[in-house]
Amino acid sequence: MVFCPTCRTLMKPVTDGGEEVCPLCSTLPNIQIESSSGVPGKNGLFPFEKARKGQEELLKDARIALGEGRHLLANAPTGLGKTVVALTASLEVALREDKLVLFLTSKQSQHKAAIDTILLMNKSGSKISAVDVISKQAMCQLPEAKKYSRAFYEYCYLKVRTKSCPFSGGECKSVAELVSQMTMHVHQLVKVCKRYGVCPHKTALMAAAKSHVLVCDYNYIFSDISQQVLTRVERSMGDLIVVVDEAHNLPDRIRSHLCGDLSPRQLRRAIKDSRTYDRALSSLLRAVLRDFLKIFKEKEGEEKAERAEFLDLVIKAIRRASRKELTVMDLIANLEHIGEKVLKEGGSSVLMEMANFLRSWNEMDDGMVRILTHGKRKKISYKLLDPSILSGPVFKEIHSSLVMSGTLHPLSMYADLLGLEKDRTSFGNYPSPFPKENRSIVVTPGLTSLYSKRDERMYRAYADNISSIAESLPGNLAAFFPSYNFLQQVRELMNNWEAKPILMESSSLTK
Numbered sequence: 001m002v003f004c005p006t007c008r009t010l011m012k013p014v015t016d017g018g019e020e021v022c023p024l025c026s027t028l029p030n031i032q033i034e035s036s037s038g039v040p041g042k043n044g045l046f047p048f049e050k051a052r053k054g055q056e057e058l059l060k061d062a063r064i065a066l067g068e069g070r071h072l073l074a075n076a077p078t079g080l081g082k083t084v085v086a087l088t089a090s091l092e093v094a095l096r097e098d099k100l101v102l103f104l105t106s107k108q109s110q111h112k113a114a115i116d117t118i119l120l121m122n123k124s125g126s127k128i129s130a131v132d133v134i135s136k137q138a139m140c141q142l143p144e145a146k147k148y149s150r151a152f153y154e155y156c157y158l159k160v161r162t163k164s165c166p167f168s169g170g171e172c173k174s175v176a177e178l179v180s181q182m183t184m185h186v187h188q189l190v191k192v193c194k195r196y197g198v199c200p201h202k203t204a205l206m207a208a209a210k211s212h213v214l215v216c217d218y219n220y221i222f223s224d225i226s227q228q229v230l231t232r233v234e235r236s237m238g239d240l241i242v243v244v245d246e247a248h249n250l251p252d253r254i255r256s257h258l259c260g261d262l263s264p265r266q267l268r269r270a271i272k273d274s275r276t277y278d279r280a281l282s283s284l285l286r287a288v289l290r291d292f293l294k295i296f297k298e299k300e301g302e303e304k305a306e307r308a309e310f311l312d313l314v315i316k317a318i319r320r321a322s323r324k325e326l327t328v329m330d331l332i333a334n335l336e337h338i339g340e341k342v343l344k345e346g347g348s349s350v351l352m353e354m355a356n357f358l359r360s361w362n363e364m365d366d367g368m369v370r371i372l373t374h375g376k377r378k379k380i381s382y383k384l385l386d387p388s389i390l391s392g393p394v395f396k397e398i399h400s401s402l403v404m405s406g407t408l409h410p411l412s413m414y415a416d417l418l419g420l421e422k423d424r425t426s427f428g429n430y431p432s433p434f435p436k437e438n439r440s441i442v443v444t445p446g447l448t449s450l451y452s453k454r455d456e457r458m459y460r461a462y463a464d465n466i467s468s469i470a471e472s473l474p475g476n477l478a479a480f481f482p483s484y485n486f487l488q489q490v491r492e493l494m495n496n497w498e499a500k501p502i503l504m505e506s507s508s509l510t511k
């Protein structure tokens, strides 16, 4: 049965511009809204008659590991059906032990597969509720939210504190109650919240407190926002069963999350932005810029920077400009104070970003490297080198996890990179479900995508090979390229090739 979440009418959706909507109040699509009591269907949670080759082994290992509160690192090939295994095994334990499943993905497109799998489970009789969230900024109802990058959280905080976001004061609780009884994709959830005038992100996390699964990005748990997320979903780390999808991306995602930079360009913008609000701050920043520019050399290249050296530079510059015993913390507080005013009036977030940079530069040390980049791309930056510093404590505290990917090789290296405890971690390699004889690997000598060999002759060789293979095949063919530019170069050389229609991916395509 499908009920409209807005008017609660039992509905048979009609199609409006490709989406199914309620015929009465033209709200919402194709969502299941039945009591999600966490009951497995008559065949258990697994929605198929039987598991395929390799899938069965993975399901068995995942059930054992998660049931025993351990971690399973699974190298399982594409096509095996990992998502359904992960959700089945994790939900079985979660329902038994009152835990919350966190299904973590690195890309928004992977959310769809997880939500579709839960909808499939429910179609086979289970009653599982899942909440799908992306970043707070991407779910924000305010049109200007998109222009803030790293300072979006400060922007939102300010909007809420000053009661200037019309969605922050809405009746989230009852909408969350409603959302927690459904399983729907994030764009549908945003629509429901828009209709009720509530903040989608806050509502989604409140709904997650009453749901069985939260589908979200890695950073919900592997970043500094994890504590806020746990508070919202009313759980502790020990209540979480974590599934990490496409886990080969996790080390790099953690590293890229903990990084920041400051360039003379940003500083010039900060000087400009602060001028109208606080001329004294603006002249402090001008003094910092003057000394900052002196540390760069004209030649290209990077060198290791030291925490103390840059802090000394900042302290000397601000003391010279103000003649007071100012500290870096004073400057950060000032940047935040004026940054708030600028944000409140719809200005840029550069002062907040600079405050964040200085705070992290000053405070973080373990596993970090600080770099000075000379030449045209002048900047000073910090980066996390060792992701286990952040992920190790998380894996230690959570109930259990299934860390899976088709390219998680060697497993022991990933366990090391992520800081998984040796005595609590099992490894599994699973075979491809496809018959070996269906696979043919052919190498064409002389064809290479090596950057230094990319020229008109090489692109032509690719175009000729692709067209002759496509012509000899009875069906269709997909060609994968290492970059959009490479694809474009080869495509142009196939303009006169008409044997089959060509569909080309463009970098501007949405999910």
Ligand code: SF4
Residues within 6 Å of the ligand: 136, 137, 139, 140, 141, 142, 145, 155, 156, 157, 159, 160, 165, 166, 167, 168, 198, 199, 200, 201, 202
């Ligand atoms: S409360 Fe929600 S809608 Fe309002 S600014 Fe923050 S994220 Fe956007």
